[in-house]
Amino acid sequence: MAFSVIGFSVIQLMGEYLFTQRTRDDQRIAENLAEAFSDYLVAFDAQSMYDAALETARAQQSRVLVLDSLCVVQVDTASEMNGQRFITTEIDGVLKGSEGGYGFYEAGSGSAGNYWLRAALNGFSGANAMTGVYASPIQNGDNLLGVLVYISQVQEIYENLRDIQIKILTWMALVALAVLVINALVLRTITRPIGELNEGISRMSKGDLSARVRVRGKNEFAGLARAFNSMSERLEQLDASRSQFVSNASHELKTPLSTMKILIETLMYQDPMDPAMTKEFLTDVNKEIDRLNGIVSDLLTLVNIDSGMKLNLQELDIGGLLQEQVKRLSPLARENGIELDCQVKESLEVNGDALKLQQVVYNIIDNAIKYTPRGGEVHCTLNRAGKKAIIRVQDTGVGIPEADLPHIFDRFYRVDKARSRETGGTGLGLSIVKQFVLLHGGNITAKSAPGKGSTFIIELPLAEKKKES
Template sequence: MKKLSVKLGILFFFIIFGLVTFMFFFLHNGITQSRVEEELTSLQSRGNSHRDILEKHFDQDTIAHVVLMESEAETDVVITNQDGQILNSSAPAEAFVKYLKGPLPSIPSEGRVIEGHWEDEPYISTVSPVEKDGQLVGLVYMFQDTASIHSMMKRLNEHFAISGWISVIFTIVIIIFLSKGITKPLLKMKAATREISKGNYSVSLPDTYDDEMGELAESIETLARDLQYLTKQRNEFLASISHELRTPLTYIKGYADILRKQDLPKEETEKYLTIIVDEANRLTQLVKELFELAKLDQNQFAIVKEKVDLHPFFEKIKQRLLPIFQESKIEFTVSCPPNLYVMADPLRLEQILFNLLDNAKKYSPNNGAVVLKALKHKNEVHIVVQDHGKGIPEKDLPLIFNRFYRVDKARTRSLGGSGLGLAIVKELVHAHGADITVSSTENAGTCFEIIFKGEVR
């Protein structure tokens, strides 16, 4: 019993069978009681009709006439005087004696039922009082054989049994189709997830369900697309790491071999050692950035926010970076109004800006310009890093924050970088609860904008 369709079928069967059984039982009891009450009411009405006749003429001829009428009917009548002595009956009175014995409680004028237990007794019975001038002069007992009621109930039970079996058969058929209808899309989803587990992410599920099933199918397809994207990203990531690690290691090993095997002039030795040191530094920086990304991915990167006054903070950055920009003959300007604050980790905010400004410097031509500015817009603080360099093609803009992504596909070493800087920037900005956007025009420049939401006073 491992199949879901079987489990659902059994569950539905017991639920529906239980409901149908309860309804049948309730209906059977209702019909039974109704039919018995109808028989008793009819018997009582017949007795009251005879009583009405006898109240007009309570004599032997009238009594004999009433008994004669009942002798041809399915019911029987016993007429007694006020003391319970039998005056006449439509059948031998011995069968009715036990119902006539004992004092009767006060009988209302409309009569009463004296025996209604049709299941255990051979007769059901009613009694109607015969009165003259307000005095009780006789009693009319009406009897009906319960065999007819038992026969009627037997036919009723047969009908219910047939209806019950038909209901069970229809229930089983409906449950089979219902359980298969429910589990069919689940089986398709199971097959799709099995394909995904094998690495086949090109799964497609029919979009025919406008309910939770449809949402689940859509979620599985989304999961497949995301896994396909992540697998592609992982492969590209591993290829990029291999490339980034292999390049400096190749330089270090190659020049180290040259220095070890050849007796070179001091000038060339210094040159090769400088290359080895530069590549080792590049390798160290790459490993450092990879560790930072790993910490960010695992939420192990601590962001200690405090109230930062951007005006002196920007001035500090300008003092540190201005000589570097001047060396590259690039104009570097800073603009920030006084008393403009953000809640941020100063060290991480500095790291973000250094990364963006370093990129701006690399891609700006000589005699170019780079601007760092901050401004307030409604309840937001915007920090802008803008250059007038070579710009970024529009097709590359959505991808520049991906790890190891470079606009320069040739990976020229003159521009340096590992392709991890902007990925780290994005993670750090989001860790602050801020957003970062980029806009660029080729050969006109690029603008990065960091948006801190919520005014800080």
């Protein structure tokens, strides 16, 4: 649109400029002639007048007519209309007192309505050629002696203008075409990926998490598509792990429940009740309730972690914490015939949540005791490595097969299901431990040699020493 406005304005301005220029030139020539003719007429010098008219007509390729005050042609440089009466709007205007007038006509067409005008033009220019007619008064003082009619070709101007018009129109068409092509390309690169993305999103919002979009090229849309795909992939994984989690959790909860049901039913149908047996069964039921309680609180902890758990941070003496937990577990170790010891080389401070770090240390040592046969050893150490506190819990237990090692921190993962259940494990302990350590900005790893023992290594960032003011 901008281009066509500019185009049409240029055509308009060019036309105006060219025609004004021509009108001014013609007017000047005609007025000069009219002035000269006024002198010749007064002096009855027809020859000079005719010569001057002819000279101008030849030089300018125009036609000069001199009319007397009754509009009868006295001089015609084309020698066709001598003695004829000739009148046009412009001549009429001059007779009525105007200072001159210009008109454009197309020779041989309806626009030159007057018969004589048509004759005058046809004899001069080719058919359909544009012609300018300028009429100027020939005056002697206030007396109108006659009218000078100056007829000139303006076809050339028209043709020039038409050339420019055609050029501008051609360029406009080319630009329009280019715009269409670019538009089509832009549509392909913009709307198509957006459409696909849109489709993917609506599929996802309808619950189809397997929705993926095609990644094309390397532009921003490809980036967007890639981001969408990784998002939906992550969502799909999360969804799958959530279902897995729910199904595992239900299974874990069901096991103690069914055990309790069997125990209680057995008791119910016992007649008469044997007090010793009843006591034993109730003890078992009580154990199962403890187990259930353990599972439920582990599950709650995990739910809390998932929904963005906040730590209650304070400066802790991590060596003291480790020793405390070792002391807490000593009776269990003794019961299981395991030698448990602890070595703290230096006192180290970490910024941590006391309850959570206690749980971490407790769980790791508890596992070490649980998965170590009678007569084994569990050694705990605390060391410093750069800006980290390193807690190492080493046992001489059953160890963990290499294939299971990468999974032991997964939820519900247990290497030996039967053995683990026997020891009251749920497979949630290590996953909680790992989450807690990560929340503290630390890390936990495990090394193991099956049959020989395992080592769990916890790294925690040391508290920044406060600068003394």
